[in-house]
Amino acid sequence: MIWYPYVQMKKMKNPYKVIDAKGVYIHTPEKKMIDSISSWWSSIHGYSNEEINEAAKKQIDKFSHVMLGGLTHDPAQNLADKLREVLPGDLDYVFYSDSGSVAVEVSLKMAIQYFNNKGMEEKKEIVALKEAYHGDTFKAMAIGDDPDYHKAFPEKEGIHHIAVDIKELEEVFEKRHDKIAAFIVEPLLQGAAGMKMYDVKFLEEARVLCDQYDVIFIFDEVATGFGRTGNMFVSDLVKPDIIVLGKALTGGYVGHAATVASRKIYDGFYSDDPEHALMHGPTFMGNALACAISLKSLEIFIREDYMAKIEKIERILNEELKDLKSEHIKDVRIMGACACIEVYDNKVFEGFSEFAYENGIWNRPFLNFMYTMPPYIIKEEELIRITDTFKKWFAQK
Ligand SMILES: Cc1ncc(COP(=O)(O)O)c(C=O)c1O
Numbered sequence: 406m407i408w409y410p411y412v413q414m415k416k417m418k419n420p421y422k423v424i425d426a427k428g429v430y431i432h433t434p435e436k437k438m439i440d441s442i443s444s445w446w447s448s449i450h451g452y453s454n455e456e457i458n459e460a461a462k463k464q465i466d467k468f469s470h471v472m473l474g475g476l477t478h479d480p481a482q483n484l485a486d487k488l489r490e491v492l493p494g495d496l497d498y499v500f501y502s503d504s505g506s507v508a509v510e511v512s513l514k515m516a517i518q519y520f521n522n523k524g525m526e527e528k529k530e531i532v533a534l535k536e537a538y539h540g541d542t543f544k545a546m547a548i549g550d551d552p553d554y555h556k557a558f559p560e561k562e563g564i565h566h567i568a569v570d571i572k573e574l575e576e577v578f579e580k581r582h583d584k585i586a587a588f589i590v591e592p593l594l595q596g597a598a599g600m601k602m603y604d605v606k607f608l609e610e611a612r613v614l615c616d617q618y619d620v621i622f623i624f625d626e627v628a629t630g631f632g633r634t635g636n637m638f639v640s641d642l643v644k645p646d647i648i649v650l651g652k653a654l655t656g657g658y659v660g661h662a663a664t665v666a667s668r669k670i671y672d673g674f675y676s677d678d679p680e681h682a683l684m685h686g687p688t689f690m691g692n693a694l695a696c697a698i699s700l701k702s703l704e705i706f707i708r709e710d711y712m713a714k715i716e717k718i719e720r721i722l723n724e725e726l727k728d729l730k731s732e733h734i735k736d737v738r739i740m741g742a743c744a745c746i747e748v749y750d751n752k753v754f755e756g757f758s759e760f761a762y763e764n765g766i767w768n769r770p771f772l773n774f775m776y777t778m779p780p781y782i783i784k785e786e787e788l789i790r791i792t793d794t795f796k797k798w799f800a801q802k
Pocket residue numbers: 504505506507509538539540541591596597625626627628629651652
């Protein structure tokens with residue numbers, strides 16, 4: 406049987422069975438519902454995009470996968486070239502892996518080994534944000550700060566969590582910079598924390614401090630990358646030393662991720678010493694099918710001016726939700742193609758998913774947060790169906 410994610414199996418309601426998915430719609434045998442959360446924020450083109458399907462079929466007919474150790478191929482090379490073109494500055498060195506969590510692990514390994522290769526073995530601690538979420542593997546859990554997810558795995562040795570407060574960051578750097586390898590953030594938007602949003606000024610100032618204290622700045626853009634915050638990458642505003650990409654990299658088609666390093670980081674590994682090599686290599690890294698899909702996804706993103714679509718989504722979300730009031734609502738936040746309604750008590754969400762389903766919307770609030778992160782291809786009337794469903798729910802509460 407299937408062991409489902411993030412759920413007490415004993416109490417789990419039967420999941421809805423999906424028999425088809427096209428455009429923004431997920432089909433069950435009874436219903437056709439708008440996916441308001443893009444399958445965990447990944448399916449930016451909606452489902453079954455004809456062009457991406459074609460690109461996938463074409464690649465499958467050649468080959469789907471070969472190992473990247475000792476072999477290479479056009480899809481992996483072309484995607485690396487394309488990422489180099491769309492990412493800012495010298496974020497040019499693309500290390501592929503199979504999921505966001507693993508790509509985060511790779512970024513931390515890069516940062517720690519960067520200093521190790523320089524003979525600074527003691528620089529191996531990591532600073533992260535309070536309420537951070539960076540994935541479910543062990544080091545990703547350690548740098549995360551969310552007991553709601555990882556209570557059974559409390560190990561935090563060598564990890565420092567700070568608020569989004571430049572003074573706190575400066576204090577920890579001042580005290581421990583000779584031990585600290587990296588500062589990692591979900592830039593501008595902390596997703597699993599409840600779509601917490603903060604100002605770019607913090608990132609700008611943190612960039613200066615990272616340079617001053619010789620700390621590697623990592624942007625985990627697994628969730629924010631490819632437009633979600635209204636910037637194609639937050640890294641376009643403030644340049645990190647390493648960016649982590651996942652989720653929408655493949656348009657939500659298949660699991661694949663990339664950790665992209667700047668020249669400085671790459672040079673820290675480039676030497677005559679075999680021990681300076683990055684010792685990592687997931688079996689499915691650079692998967693040809695995933696790379697071909699990602700290439701087509703990026704081509705569509707740019708050609709169809711998805712940034713303009715995201716701007717429109719942000720405008721509609723603001724018009725429809727900004728002034729939503731209810732005694733249950735603590736806050737409404739909107740950034741790019743993301744809106745979140747925070748409530749005081751999550752009991753108010755009981756029955757909401759079923760209500761949304763009846764209204765033809767797929768949505769799943771978590772903790773105290775109801776949110777939408779729709780596919781970017783969504784039409785105005787479809788987006789309003791989502792926001793109307795939120796409004797109807799609070800109106801009857
Ligand atoms: C910011 C961030 N980093 C990493 C991850 C982990 O990605 P994956 O689920 O592909 O391992 C997530 C997943 O939600 C995320 O939001």
